[in-house]
Amino acid sequence: MTMPTHPQTAEALDATIRTMEQHPDLDPDAAARLAVHGDANWQMPYGDTTDSMLYEAVVDAIAHDHAPHLDADERLLAQELSPADGLRAARSASTRVHTYR
Numbered sequence: 001m002t003m004p005t006h007p008q009t010a011e012a013l014d015a016t017i018r019t020m021e022q023h024p025d026l027d028p029d030a031a032a033r034l035a036v037h038g039d040a041n042w043q044m045p046y047g048d049t050t051d052s053m054l055y056e057a058v059v060d061a062i063a064h065d066h067a068p069h070l071d072a073d074e075r076l077l078a079q080e081l082s083p084a085d086g087l088r089a090a091r092s093a094s095t096r097v098h099t100y101r
Contacts, residue, residue: 009057012036013094016058020087028086029079032058062086065093 015035020026026040034040036055044052056075063074066081066089081089 006057008054009061010094010097012054012058013061013090013097016062017087017090017094020083020090024083024087027079027083028062028081028090029059029075031086031090032062032078061093061097062089065089065096 012032012035016028016032019031019035020028023031023034026034030040032055033042036042036058037051042055044055059075059078062081063076063078066085067074067077078086078089
């Protein structure tokens with residue numbers, strides 16, 4: 001899996017971390033939706049859009065950091081992380097994304 005290195009992805013990861021810190025009850029998936037789209041209940045559009053790809057990259061980065069051996073189910077994993085685990089994974093993913101950019 002290619003690690004997201006686009007500056008927008010790093011900024012969205014940072015925004016997701018801030019969102020999780022401000023709303024400690026949100027899981028990583030909901031926090032990413034709120035940070036990227038301003039709506040924790042946002043639903044992915046059918047076609048790929050810039051925003052949907054950004055959201056996917058953020059959630060992939062969090063899930064990949066938590067379980068790098070997974071590929072196809074990484075986004076599902078991010079939805080299952082506890083908020084505390086998700087925040088730790090998001091912080092680690094953010095460090096990695098900032099390092100490789």
